Amino acid sequence: SQTIHQWPATLVQPVGSPLSLECTVEGTSNPNLYWYRQAAGRGLQLLFYSVGIGQISSEVPQNLSASRPQDRQFILSSKKLLLSDSGFYLCAWSVYTGNTEAFFGQGTRLTVV
């Protein structure tokens, strides 16, 4: 069966520090991969999505970047965090095509202080 792992679960980082959040998927190949950010009590904002290795689409200009070095690995990064980067970050995967649902990781609560 397929599983998705996202870590860490919580993270407190100072302003100006780098960030690296990792997401890996097991049990499937060539998945679509997504990074979302959810501010407190708000909706899910699509940050990046990827349909293949090295293929990254950015939805919102921001202080963040994403990479997909392997088929089932998706990394969210920042060189210098801002206070506004605080939030709940969710990674998700779905089958390449079809009406199948997206499966989500447990999320990372990032607090920038």
Add this chain to the structure above:
Amino acid sequence: AQTVTQSQPEMSVQEAETVTLSCTYDTSESDYYLFWYKQPPSRQMILVIRQEAYKQQNATENRFSVNFQKAAKSFSLKISDSQLGDAAMYFCAYRTYGGATNKLIFGTGTLLAVQP
């Protein structure tokens, strides 16, 4: 660009009653998929129901059903016989049909409270 709008930030329903959550979307595509997800306090995202745009028949899953109006670009969720466990944030989502773009975008959510 596609957008998803949920105009009801919060809703409340009495236990055992019926509630309808609204969702509208904007797209120029003819084929796409629509979803409703539930996010309880645990923050885990749970699929509630899905609809293919090429199907005219409204999807149903037990107490959950949708009213899909393609021409109006409307996709509402009806919860019948509401239960305390239905209390959660509900998100409407749109997914492109496939190919080079596989975007999955969400609305801003509706927080549903269920009163005993």
